[in-house]
Amino acid sequence: MAKTRVSYEYSEAEDKSIRLGLFLIVCGIVSLFILCFCWLSPTLQSMQSKPANCTVISVRRLEERFECVFTCGADCKGTSLYPCLQIFVNNSESNSIALLHYDEQQLVLNPKCSYVPKCERDNQKMREDVIRLQHYWSEEGSNQTFTCFFNPQRRPDDVLWQRSHDASVLLHCVLWPMVSLLVGTLIVLLTVCARSLAVRAEAIQKRKFS
C-alpha cells in the first residue's frame, strides 16, 4: 500500500487563530503584570492603613481660598475659589491629632483641607457647601466616634474617611488576565487539535478510498 501523504501545514486561517491565541496568552501575562503594578500595589498600600476610631476635636475654616477648575460643557473651563475646611480628629490608633480627609485622592488633591467641594462656577455656592459641612461637623458630628483609616508609615498626620480600594480589586487583577490566558490557550489547543484530527481523518479517508 502506498504511503499516504497528508499536509500537516496550517491553513492561513488556522495560522491566524493560533496567532490570536498566542496573542491572548501574551496579553494575559502582560496584563497580569500591568494590573498588578498599576492597580494592585496602590490597593495593597492603601490596604495597609488600619481602621481606627476617630473623634472630632475641632472644625475650622481658613480664610485662605483655593482654586479649582470647573467645566461648563465642552471646551469651556474656568477657575473659581473655595474656602478651606479643616477637620481635626483624634485617632485611637496612635492617639494623636490628625487631619481628616475623605479618601486618598482628596488628600493628594489638596493636603491642606479636609474637603474639596464639587467645583462650581459660583464661588458662593461652594462656600455654602463648605459652610453647611462645617456646620454639620461642628454641631452634630462633634464628639462622635466613627471608623477612620490610618496609615502610620505613609501618612502619620492624616486619617481617611474611607479606603478607595478593597479586596475586590485583587479579584479583578487576577481574574481577567486568567480569562484571557485561558481563552488563548483554548483557541490554540482547539486549532491544533482540529488540525491534527483533520490530518488523521484525511489519512483514514485516503486509506479507505485507496
Add this chain to the structure above:
Amino acid sequence: MSSKGSNMIPSEGGNLWPDNGAFLPRKMAKGNPKRGYSPKSQMEILILYLPDIPCDESGQRMWWVFLATSLVTFFGGLVIILLWRALVYIWTVCCQCGNKEKAQSIDIPTEVAHDSNEDGEEEDQEVEVASDWMTSLKAWAGVMICAQNSTGRMLVVLVFILSIGGLVIYLIDSSDPIESCPDFRTDFTLQVDMVFNIFFLVYFGLRFIAANDKLKFWLDLNSIVDFFTVPPVFLSMYLNRSWLGLRFLRALRLIQISEILQFLNILQTSDSIKLVNLCSVFLSTWLTGAGFIHLVENSGDPWENFENSQSLSYWECVYLIMVTMSTVGYGDLYAQTDLGRIFMVFFILGGLAMFAHYVPEIAALILNRQKYGGSYDLTPGKKHIVVCGNITLESVSNFLKDFLHEDRDDVNVEIVFLHHTEPNLELEALFKRHFTQVVFFQGSIQNPFDLARVKIELADACLIIANKYSSDPDAEDASNIMRVISIKNYNSNIRIITQMLQYHNKAHLLNIPSWNWREGDDAICLAELKLGFIAQSCLAQGLSTMLANLFSMRSSIQIEEEIWQKYYLEGVSQEMYTDYLSSSFVGLSFPEVCELCFVKLNLLLIAIEFKSHERNINMMINPGRHVKLQEKTLGIFIAGDAKEVKRASVYCKACHDDITDPKLIKKCGCKRLTESALSSMKKRQKEGMRDSINFSKNTSQPVDTMDDNVKRFDSTGMFHWCPSRDIDMAVLTRSEASMTVVSGHVVVCIFGDVNSAVMGLRNLVMPLRASNFHYHELKHIIFVGSLDYLKKEWDTLSNFPKVSILPGSPLSRANLRAVNINLCDMCVILSANQNTGDDTSMQDKESILGSLNIQSMRFEDTIGLLQANSHGFVPLGMDRSSFENSSVHGLMRQSVTMGSNILTELGTILPVVSIVNDGNVQYLDQDDDDDPDTELYLTQPFACGAAFAVSVLDSLMSATYFNDNILTLIRTLVTGGSTPELESLLGEENTLRGGYSTPETLVKRDRCHVTQVALCEGPFAELGEGGLYGDLFCKAMKTYNMLCFGIYRLLDMPRTTETGCTKRFVITTPPYDLELIPTDKVFCLMQFDPTRGQFGNTLSHSSRSSYNSSKKTSASVGSCNSQPKCYEPCDNQKYLEQL
C-alpha cells in the same frame, strides 16, 4: 493638571459630603459595632464616583457590558467554530473506526449548532441536516456579495459607503461623553447608526453563509470590525444608553477602499493601486490609533476609577497620533492614562515603522507620477521625430549636438525621446537645456500604447540609437530589430533610421516585410562603416578623418595663429549638404559644373543624383565628362553651412557671372528667361549625354572582357572574386609569409580568440577588393592573429583574392618581421575582445600595446636612417623605405583607428570630462601635446587620421535623417560599392557569389575611387612651390577629371622639404586661395581607367623596384629629389604620365 482636577473634583465634591451629611451617622454607626448598621453606605459611596452618567439612578458605568458583548461574540463564535471543526473530524475518524459510534457523533455538532444560534450562524450548523439547500443558499449568498455582477458590486459599494457613514457618525458622536444615555427616539444619529448596523448585520450574515472557510472568515479584519461595532449598538438600544467604545474601528474599513475601486474598475495601473493601498492603510491606522487614544484618554483607567481622564477631542487625538508617529512628539498633548501610554508604546513601534516606510513611498508615488507620462502634443507646423534605443547621457548629448547644430539651416523638428527608464539627473538637465526642441516620455517602444502616446504615426521618422559599447553586440542588435519590428507593426509607413552593430544582423532588418529602403528606411551599420573607414585609410591615409569631419556638424572656430589647427579646423567645419542645381548648369558636363561651383560659388560639388531612366536614381560621384547635367539635378556639396549651398540653386549665369564675392549671389529675377533659353538646349544635351554614355560603355567593354569564362568578379560586379578557398590554403608559415608578401601589403593584427564576438572582417576586406581597382593594384592582405578566431570569420573572407593568414600572436615581433611589417603600406590593429570590466581605460590595452610594440621595432636595414631621423634631418625621400617615416606612422594611426575597443573607449568618454579617453589617445601617440579634455576631433591623433572613434558615426544618424543621400554617398565611398542589391544577396546567403564578367557588371567597375597624390611628384609639381589650391583643383579637374577634395599636410607645415616631421593632418576642402607647399599630399577622387589594367603590371613592378632602390640608397626617385613620396602617389604619377 487642571483638566484632571476638573474631573476629579466634581466626581467627589458635589454629592459626597452633602449626601454624606444624610448618611454620615449611618456610617459612623457602621463603624460602631454596637449599632450594627447597614452596609448600604458602601454602595452609595460608589454612586458618588459616577456623576458623569446622569441617565440612571444607579449611576453605574456599563462600559464593560458593551465590551463583553463584543468579546463574547467574537471569542464564543471562534471557539464554537473550532469546536465544530474538531468534532467534524472526530466524527469522521470515529466513523471509520466503527459504525456504531456514528449515531453519537452526529448529535454532537447539532448541539453545538443550537448554542451558536445567537451568532447568526444557524445555516452553517445545518449542513448535516440539509446539505442540498445549504449549498444553494451558499451559492446564492456568494452571488449576492461577489463583485462580478452589478448587484454584488452595488452591495459592496453600498457597504463601503455606509461604513464611511458610520465613521462619520462616530466622529459626530465623539464630541459627546464616552458613555451617555441618549433617548433612542429622539437621537437622530443613534437611529441612523442603528439602520446602518442592521444593514451590516445582514451583510455579515451573507458573507458568513458564502464563506468557504468559516474560521478564516471569522478572523477576517472586516468581521472583527463588525464584532466590535455592531453588537454594542444593539445593546445600546436595549440598555437605553450608548458607549462610544470601539466604534472607531470603523476606520479600518477604509483599508477596503482600494479593493472597492478595483471592483469598480477605477484603479487599473499598478502604481495607482499601490498608492491607494498605501494611503488607505496609513489613513486607517492613523484614525484607528487616534480613536483608541480618544477612548482611553476620555474615560480614564478603570483601576484609577476613571479619574485620570482628560478631555481630548477626536481631532486632538488625530494630531497627537501624527505627532507621536512622526517621532516629533511636541508634548503639548500626551497620554495621561496608563492604558493610553501602554498603547502608545506599542503603537510607536508599529506606527514609526509604518510612517517611515509609507510616507516616503507615497510621496515618491505622488511626485513621480506623470512626470514623463502623458502624451505628446503635436505642435502645428512642426515635425517631430521619435528617438529611442540606447538613451544615455552620452548618446543623447552627441545626438543633440549634431542634430540641433546651428549650421543646419532650418531645424524645425521636435525631438521626442522615448525610453523605458527615467532619465538620470544629468540627462534631465540636458533635456531642460533643450526644452524647446526636446521632449522626453517614459515608456516602452514595444508597447503600442506608448507608441500612440508619442504619436509615432505622425512622426517624421523614428531614430533608434544602438549601444555601441554593448558587451553582447548581437543581443543589442536583436533588441533594436525588435524595436523596428514593433514600430513597423504599429504602422508600416514610419520611416526608421536605426543603428546596427554587426553587419550580419542587417540582413534581418532587410527581411522585415515593411522595411523599405526606398522610402527612407536606413540601417547604419557601425561595424561595416568603421571597418570601411579603416579600409579606405589603407588606400589613402587620413581619409577616415576627412570623411568623419564631412558628415559631423561642427562650427568653424577661428584661430589666428599660424598653426596646423587653423587649417584643420577650417576643414572640420565643412559638411555635406544637398541642393538642387540651378538650371543654369543644365547641359554642362560634370567637371565643368564642378569647377564653376568651386571657383564662382566656393562650393565643392562632389556628386550628383543622376536619373538615368524614369525611376532609376543613381548616386554618381565625380561621374566624369560624359555626364551632362539634367534639369532638377540634386547635387551633393561640401560646404560650411546650408545657406552657402543655396547659392548653387539660385545661381544664374546671366546675373552672377561677374560677381567675385560668392556671398553676393542671391536669387535673381531673370530665372525664367534662362530657363526658356536653356530648355531647347537641354534636350539636345540629353541626347548627347546618352550618346556619351553609350560611347564610354563601348570603349570600356573590349578592354576588360579578356577572359569571359573566368569568374573574376562577384555577381554584382562590384568586387573582385575568386573561388572559395579552404582556410588551410591561406595559412602561411613565417618563412612562407616573408616570401609571399614583399611590400605594399596590408598587415592586419587581430587580437581575439574563439570566444570573441565576430567583427565582420569582410567589411574590411571588401573595400580593398572593389572592382574599380585592377587586379594588380589590389594590396595583399595578411592577417596576423589567432587561427581559432579567424576560422570563425573565414567563411566570409574565402572568396576574396590575395588574402593570407599568419597564425600567431600579433605581439610577437618574429611574426611581425616575418610579414615584413616595415615594408607594408598599412598596419591595422583590431581587437575583437569585448572587455566587460568597468575599467574603461583597460579596454584598449591590446590595441595600444600592439601599436607601441610595432612603433618601437627596429629593422636592420633601416637602422642608419632611424638614427639620422632621430637627429632630425632625415631626407624625406626616405619616406617609403624608413619604417619610422611612413609605415610606422601610418600604422600608428591605424592602430588607433582600428582597435575596436580603442574606438569604443574614445567614444565613451568623449563628451564627458575625458580622462580615460585622453589617456587612451595619448598612449597611442606619446609625443603629442593635447590637453586632456580636448574633444576627440580636436586631438592631434584624430586630426592626423590616427584616431577614429565609432562615436563620430553618431553624427551619421542625424545627417541621414536630414538627407538620406549622405548615407548612400558615404557608404558608396567607404564600402567600395555596397548596394541594396548586394545586401539582399548577402541576406540570402552569407557569402559572395561569383559571376561572369558581363558588360553590365563591367560597367559597374567604372566608378571613382579615392587616392592620394603627392604634390611633388605629379604633374602638379610646379604648383607645389607657392601655387594656389584652386589652380590645382582646376587643373586636376580639367586635365585628369580628378576631383580634389582635401590636403594631407605635414604638421609643422614646412616651407621646404627638409623637415623631420612625419606626421600629417587633414585639411578638408581647402579654400581656393590656400597656398600649397611641396610636401602636401592631395586627396582626390579618381576615375576608373579601364586601359590601365593592360600594362599595369609592368608599371607597378617598375615603380616598386624604384621604391626598393630608393629605400636602400635614399636616392631620389622621380622628378623631385629628396621629396616625400609614397606608393600610391607614385603609381598615380606614372599613371598620369601615361595619360
